[in-house]
Amino acid sequence: MSETDTLRDNRDRGGPAQPLVLAQNLTKHFPIRSGLLNRQTATVHAVDGVSFAVHKGETLGIVGESGCGKSTTARLLIGLIELDDGTIVFDGDALGSAISLRDMRKSVQMVFQDSYASLNPRLTIEETIAFGPKVQGLADPLGRARDLLGKVGLDPNRFAHRYPHELSGGQRQRVNIARALAMSPRLVILDEAVSALDKSVEAQVLNLLCDLKDEFGLTYVFISHDLNVVRFISDRVLVMYLGEVVEVGPVEAIYGKQAHPYTASLFSAMPSMDPDNRTMEPPLSGDPPNPVNPPSGCRFHTRCRFAEDVCSGAKPALATFGNHPDHLAACHMHDPASGHSLAGAEASA
Amino acid sequence: MTDTPLLEISDLNVRFDGERTVHAINGLNLSLGQGEMLGLLGESGSGKSVTLKALLRLLPPKRTQIDGSIRVNGADIMTLSGRRLSSYRGGEVSMVFQEPALALDPVYTIGDQIAETVMRHRGIGRKAAMEVALDMLMKVRIPSPERRLKNYPHEMSGGMRQRAMIALALSCRPKLLLADEPTTALDATVQIQILLLLRELQREFGMGIIFVTHDIGVAVEISERVAIMYAGNIVEEGSTRDIIRDARHPYTRGLLSANLHNVAKGTRLEAIAGAPPSLETEPVTCQFAPRCPNALPACEKGLPPFFVPGPGRRVACLLENGATAD
Numbered sequence: 302m303s304e305t306d307t308l309r310d311n312r313d314r315g316g317p318a319q320p321l322v323l324a325q326n327l328t329k330h331f332p333i334r335s336g337l338l339n340r341q342t343a344t345v346h347a348v349d350g351v352s353f354a355v356h357k358g359e360t361l362g363i364v365g366e367s368g369c370g371k372s373t374t375a376r377l378l379i380g381l382i383e384l385d386d387g388t389i390v391f392d393g394d395a396l397g398s399a400i401s402l403r404d405m406r407k408s409v410q411m412v413f414q415d416s417y418a419s420l421n422p423r424l425t426i427e428e429t430i431a432f433g434p435k436v437q438g439l440a441d442p443l444g445r446a447r448d449l450l451g452k453v454g455l456d457p458n459r460f461a462h463r464y465p466h467e468l469s470g471g472q473r474q475r476v477n478i479a480r481a482l483a484m485s486p487r488l489v490i491l492d493e494a495v496s497a498l499d500k501s502v503e504a505q506v507l508n509l510l511c512d513l514k515d516e517f518g519l520t521y522v523f524i525s526h527d528l529n530v531v532r533f534i535s536d537r538v539l540v541m542y543l544g545e546v547v548e549v550g551p552v553e554a555i556y557g558k559q560a561h562p563y564t565a566s567l568f569s570a571m572p573s574m575d576p577d578n579r580t581m582e583p584p585l586s587g588d589p590p591n592p593v594n595p596p597s598g599c600r601f602h603t604r605c606r607f608a609e610d611v612c613s614g615a616k617p618a619l620a621t622f623g624n625h626p627d628h629l630a631a632c633h634m635h636d637p638a639s640g641h642s643l644a645g646a647e648a649s650a
Numbered sequence: 651m652t653d654t655p656l657l658e659i660s661d662l663n664v665r666f667d668g669e670r671t672v673h674a675i676n677g678l679n680l681s682l683g684q685g686e687m688l689g690l691l692g693e694s695g696s697g698k699s700v701t702l703k704a705l706l707r708l709l710p711p712k713r714t715q716i717d718g719s720i721r722v723n724g725a726d727i728m729t730l731s732g733r734r735l736s737s738y739r740g741g742e743v744s745m746v747f748q749e750p751a752l753a754l755d756p757v758y759t760i761g762d763q764i765a766e767t768v769m770r771h772r773g774i775g776r777k778a779a780m781e782v783a784l785d786m787l788m789k790v791r792i793p794s795p796e797r798r799l800k801n802y803p804h805e806m807s808g809g810m811r812q813r814a815m816i817a818l819a820l821s822c823r824p825k826l827l828l829a830d831e832p833t834t835a836l837d838a839t840v841q842i843q844i845l846l847l848l849r850e851l852q853r854e855f856g857m858g859i860i861f862v863t864h865d866i867g868v869a870v871e872i873s874e875r876v877a878i879m880y881a882g883n884i885v886e887e888g889s890t891r892d893i894i895r896d897a898r899h900p901y902t903r904g905l906l907s908a909n910l911h912n913v914a915k916g917t918r919l920e921a922i923a924g925a926p927p928s929l930e931t932e933p934v935t936c937q938f939a940p941r942c943p944n945a946l947p948a949c950e951k952g953l954p955p956f957f958v959p960g961p962g963r964r965v966a967c968l969l970e971n972g973a974t975a976d
Contacts, residue, residue, distance in 0.1 A: 366837040367808075469925055470694075499693035499864065500908040504921035507910075526838060529910035533919070552915060570838040572867025574911045576890040579871055583843040587793075588807040 312408070312487065313357070315393040320354035321488055321520050327351040327377050328386035329370075333593065343593050347373040349544040350387075355488065360514070360521040362535030362552070364528060364567065366589045370544040371524045375490045378522065379409050392487075407437065410481035414493035416473035420465040426450070426476045427461035430483050437484065449479040452516070454509060471502035475509065482517065490522045495530060507534060528571055532556055537627070540564045543592050543600040546619065550628030560622035560630030563601045599633065609633075611640045654724045656826055656858045657682040657705075662718035664700055664709065664882075673929045674700045676882040678718070682826070682858050687849075689873030689890070690862045691905070695926055697882040698862045702828045705860075706739055722826060741771045744819040748831040750811035754803040760787070760814045761799035764821050771822040786817035789854075790847060809840035813847070820855065827852075829861045833868060845872050866909050870894055875962070878902050881927050881937035888963035898965040900942045936968070944969055 331345040348370040355361050363371045376382045378389065380402045391408070394400035413419040420429055430449055431442035439445065447457035453475040465473055474494060481489050491510070495503045507530065514521060525531050531538060531552075538555050540548040540563065548561040559565040566584035573580055585604050590596060596603045602612035611633050619629040620636060633639035657680070664675035675697045682688055692698045703709050705720060707727065720727040722743060730738055747753040755763055764783035765776060772779075780799070787795035790813040803811055812832060819827060829848065833841040849872060852859055863869050869876050870890055877887040878901065886899040897903045904922035913919070924941040927933075936942075939949035948968055957970035 366839060471925065499926075500866075501693065501904055501922040502925065504908040504910070504919040505923070508919050508921055527910075528838075529913065533910050533913050533915060533917075535915070566839060570842045572842075572865070572871045574867050574870055574894065574909070576870055576894060580842055580846065583839070583846055585839045586843065588809045588840055589837065 313392070317357055319357075319393055320390075321357045321392055322355040322378065322522075323390040324354070324374075324378065324387065325352045325390070326387040327374065327384060327389070329373055329377055329382065330385055346544045346592050346595050348377065349595070351541070351544070351546055352387075353539055353546065353549060355520060355522060356537075358518065358520055359536040360523050360534050362531035362538040363522065363524045363541060364526065364531055364538060365541035366526070366567075368543070368589055368592055369541040370592070371541055372492055373544075374541070375411065375492045375522065375524055379411050379490055380406065381411075407484055408487045409490065410484055410486040410488075411490040411492060412474070412477045412481050412494040414496055416470055416477055416497065417465060419477055420473060422465055425462050425464055426455075426468070426479075427457070429465075429476065430480045433480065433484050442483075445483060446479070449482055450476075452482070452513065453479045454505075455479075469502075471498055471506060474498060474506055478506075478509070478513070482513065485517075486519070488520045488522065490524070492524045493526070494523075496525060496527065503530070510534065528568065540567070543590065543595050545600060546631065547601065548622075548628075548630040549619070550622075550630075551625060554623065554625045554628045558623060560628065560635060561601075561632050562605050562607055562634075564630075566604075599631070607634060607641075607643060609641055615639070655681045655721075656684045656686070656723060657860075658719075658721040659701075659705075660719050662701070662704065662720065663716065664697075664704055665715040666713055667715065668713055670930055673932050674882055675704070676929075676933050678883055680877060680884065682860065684825075685852070685856045685858055686875065687852055687859045687861065687873045689869030689876040690860055690879060691864070691866060691869045691876055692862075692879035693864055693926060695929075696879040698879050699830055700882075701879075702745065702830050702860065702862060705828060706743060706745055707735060737771060740767055740819075740824070741822050742824055743826045743828065744822070744824040745828040745830060746812075746815050746819050746832045748834050750808070750815040751803060753815060754811065754818075756803055759800050759802055760806075760817075764814075764818050767818060768821050782821060783817075786821050787814070789820070789851065790814070790817045792817070808836055809843065812836060812840075812844055816844075816847070816851070820851065820857075823855060824857060826858045826860070829859060831862055831864070834863070834865070841868070842871075848872060866905055867911065878905070881929060881933060883933075883937075883966070884964075885938065885967070886963075886965045888960070892960065892963055898959055898963075898970060899938075899967050900944055900969070901938050936966075 327348050328350055329348040331347055332341040333343040335342045351374055365371050377384055389396040391400055391405050396405055427446045430446035434442035434445050447461055450457040450460060455475055495506050523534050535552045538552050539546060542563050548564045559568055569584040590603060598613040598615055599617050602608040617631045617633045619631045622628050622630045622635050633641040634643045637644050659678055659680045662675050662678040666672045666674055690698045704716060761780055761783045764786055765779035768779040768782045784795055784799055787798055792798050792813050833844050861872055873890055876890050876893045877884045880901050886902045897906055907920045922941050927937050935952060936949045936954045939945045946968055954966045954968045956964040956966050958964055959970055
């Protein structure tokens with residue numbers, strides 16, 4: 302699609318060095334109301350001061366347990382829920398002042414986990430894909446839809462007139478991907494987009510996502526709980542715990558050596574795939590704590606093996622770890638000035 | 651007693667009639683020794699959950715045609731009815747489901763639910779049954795069990811609910827535990843805790859476990875033997891070690907590579923093309939042949955027999971017969 306290429310060149314404002322999305326201090330707290338007067342009785346700290354950048358053409362993987370705020374972060378990015386605090390800068394334009402939400406949404410699209418719930422059951426898949434372009438007044442929406450169906454591996458002659466219930470899960474997720482691409486987005490947010498699929502179908506869809514990224518020059522934010530999938534698809538990985546970023550870095554740096562004890566626990570919770578070398582000890586005990594009343598200081602200190610007094614007292618800041626300048630972790634153990642007894646030990650090792 | 655297998659399924663067929671017919675299980679043979687841990691692996695629609703439900707006779711009788719035989723400790727399950735069926739369910743064989751929030755009753759406390767089961771099966775009083783319930787909660791390592799006994803399911807986290815579900819299933823000391831994707835809805839850090847717990851309890855209680863999962867990594871972590879199902883039958887079976895080191899069936903090999911274990915970025919995934927068959931007609935040929943990269947003309951002509959490439963193994967694939975496509 303040469304048309305898309307020229308379009309993209311026109312839209313690229315800051316050049317390759319400028320991040321496509323710069324999220325700063327994103328914060329979202331949900332009130333819990335209860336009682337007769339419906340007073341606010343508690344607050345869910347879903348996302349608390351999350352900052353990150355998404356570079357042009359990269360895939361940023363976001364991992365973490367349920368309730369860590371990864372989906373809320375995605376919804377904040379695309380403006381499905383309102384920010385309590387923080388700023389989003391899209392290719393140099395601050396959202397709200399330089400670029401309106403409506404304009405940004407043309408460039409940012411999302412694919413959700415539940416392929417069936419995210420399609421209108423009364424529209425054929427061709428109409429579903431053409432809906433966005435039609436509303437935005439783009440030329441020949443139906444032709445565009447049929448073209449995209451072919452691109453995601455569904456023969457338009459066989460599938461264009463089918464309804465969502467006539468498709469399998471893998472096919473429906475291909476339709477959702479085609480719909481996301483119909484607006485010629487620059488950023489696609491994939492929120493557990495392959496998690497509900499069977500493994501053999503998941504591999505097909507992952508191959509497809511890689512092909513489409515090359516063909517359309519896309520940037521992905523890929524949210525998943527499956528570390529194998531994230532490793533396969535991501536350039537950089539962001540690890541979240543209870544609404545905060547605990548570690549971020551290039552995929553091979555993090556998969557080589559995890560800086561944060563939480564990241565390390567996530568990795569050792571992966572099945573070993575070796576019957577002679579099974580996991581004998583669970584890396585973490587209990588479930589993730591409730592984000593309603595997150596622990597003080599480092600939020601992981603209640604489950605951390607290395608926790609000391611400093612961990613519950615002060616919040617660690619993201620700082621570089623190891624040899625890679627882009628590998629950051631928020632842990633007192635890597636800050637020699639923190640007073641943690643293990644601090645600095647690893648820096649010299 | 652030790653030479654009677656715990657479970658013997660022979661030539662099981664399950665067909666659902668209705669708007670459209672589905673041949674869910676097609677001539678399944680499976681046996682399980684006393685105290686053995688078997689992983690039953692397959693994708694959605696392969697018939698793994700139907701197999702478990704047939705074992706507990708939970709399939710709706712009016713819409714289901716079942717034939718074949720199922721024996722647990724030598725006793726025929728297919729003819730059980732009435733009181734004998736209800737004491738078999740939960741007493742001899744019990745089940746842990748994928749979603750404990752749906753499987754537990756929301757209006758009774760955890761303690762009441764476990765105690766009710768114990769009273770029904772062992773015929774003991776409520777006070778004694780509550781003590782069994784408390785003991786079970788300790789066995790599944792629920793912190794502060796006295797307090798948790800009085801909790802309703804919604805007051806517990808997902809991992810805690812699954813522990814309570816396991817306590818309920820094991821409260822009458824069944825000989826066979828059926829686990830239907832019990833860790834799929836849980837976070838990885840909680841999943842590994844539940845897997846290790848099941849491994850410990852299996853050793854302690856000496857029961858047999860059939861662990862149904864779609865995740866090959868989970869099957870490897872928990873089971874001694876793995877059976878892979880496709881289109882309503884087993885296509886390959888063997889010790890976990892053999893399956894991981896030397897998978898023979900092309901479908902098993904596809905599943906292993908689709909697991910993406912240690913796959914580096916940028917490599918092309920060897921995805922299995924196509925989708926599983928709809929099973930509207932009874933299978934008469936190898937059901938995997940249309941998706942198989944190595945299919946032979948003979949694969950489309952009849953059902954493949956089982957070949958035995960090694961001790962304790964079987965593979966339903968003509969490629970084992972010495973003939974190769976490449």
